[in-house]
Structures are given as structure tokens and as C-alpha cells.
Amino acid sequence: MSLLIQENIALKPYTTLKTGGVARYVLTVTNLAELEEAARFIAEKKLSYLVIGGGSNILVPDEGFAGVVILNQLKGVSYLEETEDEIILEAGAGEVFDEVVSETVQKGYWGLENLSAIPGTVGATPVQNVGAYGVEMSNVIVGVDVYDMKELSVKYFSVEECEFAYRESFFKTDKGKKYFITTVYIRLKKNSTPKIAYADLQKRFLGEEPTLVKVREAIISIRSEKFPDWNVIGTAGSFFKNPVIDEEHADTLKKQFPELPMYEAGMGMFKIPLGYVLDKVCRLKGIRYGNVGLYEQQALVLVNYGDASTEEIKKFAQTIIDVVFRKTKIIITPEVQYIETK
Ligand code: EPU
Numbered sequence: 001m002s003l004l005i006q007e008n009i010a011l012k013p014y015t016t017l018k019t020g021g022v023a024r025y026v027l028t029v030t031n032l033a034e035l036e037e038a039a040r041f042i043a044e045k046k047l048s049y050l051v052i053g054g055g056s057n058i059l060v061p062d063e064g065f066a067g068v069v070i071l072n073q074l075k076g077v078s079y080l081e082e083t084e085d086e087i088i089l090e091a092g093a094g095e096v097f098d099e100v101v102s103e104t105v106q107k108g109y110w111g112l113e114n115l116s117a118i119p120g121t122v123g124a125t126p127v128q129n130v131g132a133y134g135v136e137m138s139n140v141i142v143g144v145d146v147y148d149m150k151e152l153s154v155k156y157f158s159v160e161e162c163e164f165a166y167r168e169s170f171f172k173t174d175k176g177k178k179y180f181i182t183t184v185y186i187r188l189k190k191n192s193t194p195k196i197a198y199a200d201l202q203k204r205f206l207g208e209e210p211t212l213v214k215v216r217e218a219i220i221s222i223r224s225e226k227f228p229d230w231n232v233i234g235t236a237g238s239f240f241k242n243p244v245i246d247e248e249h250a251d252t253l254k255k256q257f258p259e260l261p262m263y264e265a266g267m268g269m270f271k272i273p274l275g276y277v278l279d280k281v282c283r284l285k286g287i288r289y290g291n292v293g294l295y296e297q298q299a300l301v302l303v304n305y306g307d308a309s310t311e312e313i314k315k316f317a318q319t320i321i322d323v324v325f326r327k328t329k330i331i332i333t334p335e336v337q338y339i340e341t342k
Helices: 032-045 097-106 199-204 212-226 247-256 274-281 310-328
Strands: 004-010 022-029 049-052 065-072 077-082 086-092 141-148 153-158 179-189 234-238 244-246 269-271 292-294 301-304
Touching: 022 032, 032 065, 032 141, 032 179, 086 097, 097 212, 153 179, 199 212, 244 247, 247 269, 274 310, 292 310, 301 310
Parallel strands: 022 065, 049 065
Antiparallel strands: 004 022, 077 086, 086 179, 141 153, 141 179, 234 301, 244 269, 292 301
16 A cells, blocks of 8 residues: 545544644555655655644644645554563554553553543644643653654654653654654553542542542543533633743732632742633633634633634634733643644
């Protein structure tokens, strides 16, 4: 089989926000040989490229994308090294992340259960260091295999080399962009204690023993209450990052809004739950302009209720950014990646 090349393809169906225009080229990559072909194609055409996995964290311009979209379909799940209490999972970057999580839980391996029901593919999880309910990918990743799209060579990055931070990694930096993630190696435990410190989760297990399967079920249930079903409503999960502010700013806000929760983030900084700010401070939960709004159950989640355009979403998001700044002097930034046309 050789590389599948398609031209002028609508990207809307490939994103969970369900907006955006047409891609000049779409290449579907199912193995390393095809990835090399794709890299050569991109170099030859002198175009920029964009990798789409589940499309759950991107905002594609209405004008479309003038370069090459690569649909990552690198599959395969296997279990490598095994010790008495650990196992290393090797997962193809194009695998659906939650299918992998589900399989590990069924097999009785601990590590990914708190990351249940997150949309997207395996390959996206290191890029933005996906995290939820007290666990981040950086806690479980051993390393990743990448393909250097410029040098046409394979390379391994250890967890340290991935330079993980809150929703950040080396792969998001300018230097990191030429690396296409092909495989992710994850450390799982055969026995572990459940991580249920997160308030929402703790409430579910009052007087009940949290088994591995039950933790996954609880997370799925919590998420289904807070997040819209991305198969039905256009959404990208949290649209903004939770902001981190300095102590002086935190003190000022504490005086203004005594109930505002804040969490120490190290180096004298404090992380603020933006969902709370949008909801209780700015009273924006459930707000809706035309087809765009903030979800009724979770203010941090922006939703496309109908046929909103990317422009409408950007305008709406900017309004939210402005309101939050006026009220709190906090500068918030999107977690969702805004794609440029070229
Ligand atoms: N809150 C409100 N009103 C709201 C939403 C939240 O008052 O409308 C309060 C909650 O009561 C809670 C606090 O704000 O005290 C934080 O809310 P929550 O625990 O729901 O988590 P979050 O900060 O909104 C983050 C991640 C999610 C992740 C959850 C669970 C970010 C940007 N978001 O959300 O990740 O699933 O924690 O761990 O860090 C994503 O990145 O797309 C994502 C969904």
C-alpha cells in the first residue's frame, strides 16, 4: 500500500469543534514507510503541515488550511517489558486513547484509569501533556518514538527530553514541531493504590472500595455530567488553560473574592480554576451568543451548539478573555490550538 493522498478535503468532520474550511492536501499515514513518503511530499511541495489525531484540541480557520494535513493512523498496542510489579505499554500514536485506557483497565493494569473518557489519540497525549483528576501523562510516560520530518530519521525521546509542564511539552515548541510522534511508551503497575484525592472523585467512594474498574467507571460518570458528548455537540473540552498567577495578584484576588479557590503551583505561583472564575466571579456559565456558548455544566467548556464558524468562536473566546481581564486582571490563554491558514 502506498500513501493515500487526497485534495481539497473539508476538515470540519475531523475536528470535535466541528468548524473550519478545506485542507489543500490530506495524507493518511498508516505506517513508517508512508510517513517517510509524506515527509518527502511536504518537502517537495514546500508546504507546512499539521497532524490531526482525534481533532479534539484544534480550531481550524474558516479559510481552511493551505498546507498538508496528516491523519495519523499508526496503530498497534503491545506490552513490552514485564517485571513483578510493572509492565511497559507500547501504543501506536494513531490509536484512540480511550480504547487503550479501556484495554489496560480490563487487563488489570493501573496508571491510565484517571484519564478515562478523554477524546483524542495516543499521539496527542504527550504533545499537550494531557491530564485529569490528579494524573498527567508526564507521570506515566517512559518515552516516545518520533519521526524527524526534516531529517527523515527515527529518534527516541525520554520523558525528561519531552520537557513536560502543565499542558505543555517540547513538541509544542518551535524546535519540537518537526518531530512527529509515532509511538508512546507508558509505565503501568500491576498493583497500585487508587488516586482519588480529587474532590469530585473522593465523593464517589465514600464507604466504598475503589477498585481499578470502579475508578474508571466513576471518572466516566463524572465526565459525562460535566462535559458534553463530543459526538453530539461541538466541543474541545476545556477551551482555556487554568491560569497561574503570582502571589501579589493572588492576594489581591483573595481580598476581592474570598471564596476563590487557588492551588499552590510552586515558585510562589498559584493556579486558579478558571471554571470557577467564569462561573462564580464573571457569571458566564451557560452564556450563549448565537451558536457559541459556555456549557451549562462546566463553564470552562466552550460549545458549538449549531453551525458556528471558527470566526464566531474566536470572537466569542476573545470576549471571554476580555471579561475575565476586566474583572480579575488575569490574562487567560486558550488551551485549544488555533491553526493558521498557511
Ligand atoms: N467550577 C465552577 N464552575 C464551573 C466549573 C468549575 O465553580 O462551571 C469549579 C469547580 O467546582 C472546581 C474548580 O472550578 O472547584 C475546578 O473545576 P474542575 O474540577 O471541573 O476542573 P477544571 O479545572 O475545570 C481541569 C482540566 C480538565 C480536566 C479536569 C479534571 C484544564 C484546563 N482542565 O478542569 O481537562 O478534565 O481538570 O481533572 O486544566 C482539558 O484539558 O480539555 C480538560 C477537560
